[in-house]
Amino acid sequence: MKPRPSFPARLESGAAAKKTAPASPALGASRVMPQPQGLGMDSAAHRQRMVQLVQKQGVRDTAVLAAMGSVERHRFVDTALVNQAYEDTSLPIGLGQTISKPGVVSRMIELLRNGATGKLGRVLEIGTGCGYQAAVLSLLAQEVYSIERLRGLHDKARDNLRPMRLPNLHLLFGDGMVGYAKGAPYAAIIAAAGGEAVPPAWVEQLAIGGRLVAPVVSSGPHGAGTQALLVLDKTADGVRQTLLEAVHFVPLKSGVA
Ligand code: SAH
Numbered sequence: 001m002k003p004r005p006s007f008p009a010r011l012e013s014g015a016a017a018k019k020t021a022p023a024s025p026a027l028g029a030s031r032v033m034p035q036p037q038g039l040g041m042d043s044a045a046h047r048q049r050m051v052q053l054v055q056k057q058g059v060r061d062t063a064v065l066a067a068m069g070s071v072e073r074h075r076f077v078d079t080a081l082v083n084q085a086y087e088d089t090s091l092p093i094g095l096g097q098t099i100s101k102p103g104v105v106s107r108m109i110e111l112l113r114n115g116a117t118g119k120l121g122r123v124l125e126i127g128t129g130c131g132y133q134a135a136v137l138s139l140l141a142q143e144v145y146s147i148e149r150l151r152g153l154h155d156k157a158r159d160n161l162r163p164m165r166l167p168n169l170h171l172l173f174g175d176g177m178v179g180y181a182k183g184a185p186y187a188a189i190i191a192a193a194g195g196e197a198v199p200p201a202w203v204e205q206l207a208i209g210g211r212l213v214a215p216v217v218s219s220g221p222h223g224a225g226t227q228a229l230l231v232l233d234k235t236a237d238g239v240r241q242t243l244l245e246a247v248h249f250v251p252l253k254s255g256v257a
Contacts, residue, residue: 001024014187015095025130046086053088054106061110067139068106068174073099076132076160085134090248093130100192104247105133111213111231111244112188120187124205126176126214127192137190138169145183147176149256177204177254186210194227195252206234215249 019103044133051069059065074085076099081091090098113120120141127136134157137144148154148168154173161169172180176191177199185207194215206212212232229244 036155040083042088043072044069047073050086050088050102051113054103057088057103059103059106061106061113061115064106064110064113064136067109067136068102070133070139071132073102073132075163076135093153094156095127095152097150097153098232099130099132100249105136108190108213109133109136111229112190112211113140114211115192121207122183122186124180124183124186124189124202125192126179126190126202127250128157128171129153129192131160131171133190133192133242134169134171135161135164135166137168141188142168143183144169145172145186146170147172147174147180147182148174149173149253151256165239173256175255177201177252181205188212189214191215191252192249193252194247194249198230198232203232203234203239208234208236215247216243218243 005183009012010111020092048067050073051065054068055065073080077085077093082203084091088101088103090101091132093099112123116121122143122145123137123141125134125137130153131146134144134146137146146157148157148171151173154171158171161171170183174180177195179189179199184205185204187207187210189202189206189210189212191214194217196217198212198214198216202212202214212234214230214232215227216230218228219225227249229247231244233240
């Protein structure tokens with residue numbers, strides 16, 4: 001298992017590292033190795049700046065901003081990228097996939113919450129990736145079911161999330177195009193990968209009164225073949241769909257690998 005990055009990335013000399021290492025490291029001890037004083041605060045300050053940045057982009061939901069301010073994004077990216085963890089940028093997470101920009105994550109979760117004052121009920125996330133967005137969601141929902149189709153990333157997310165001990169977050173390995181019927185109906189469904197259309201299973205598994213936010217390939221105002229953010233509300237009378245701004249997500253694929 002790779003040692004988890006501390007923040008900011010600073011390689012300690014062997015001697016200095018030995019000093020702080022526990023005498024007999026327990027399983028996963030590298031994750032919780034005491035950090036030199038001040039580094040924890042540095043990471044909190046960087047996170048706060050990131051929160052201000054997404055606020056400037058128009059995100060107002062204070063619960064979303066608080067959750068973004070508390071999840072340590074640097075723990076979800078490779079050591080070499082730790083210094084970029086709190087920039088508003090997407091970053092590679094392996095297997096050709098990316099962790100979404102903090103601005104996009106908070107925008108989508110704000111849309112998903114749709115002005116809710118309390119926690120969302122059960123939420124389904126398609127595309128766990130490194131697990132970052134799942135962690136943010138777990139602070140804002142009663143239960144989160146997150147599906148990933150790539151075994152390597154499903155395992156990586158499990159490793160990343162283990163030290164956070166989030167009992168309401170359930171990681172699933174499988175094809176998210178079919179949703180996860182066992183957890184349905186969902187108060188909210190969010191996809192981190194974009195397809196040509198919203199798979200019917202997602203709409204079926206959404207509760208009446210529930211909301212789905214997903215990137216879809218659109219032929220709309222942003223041009224053919226580009227992605228836009230879709231908000232779908234399910235009501236007793238049917239579904240209402242609204243297409244918003246252009247976005248760039250990895251493609252939604254079927255099957256597992
Ligand atoms: N929310 C993630 C973003 C990961 S990128 C994060 O915070 O890191 C989107 C992910 O969707 C990729 O890991 C990709 O493998 C996954 N994906 C694409 N199609 C999928 C499908 N049909 N089912 C489940 N996951 C899928």
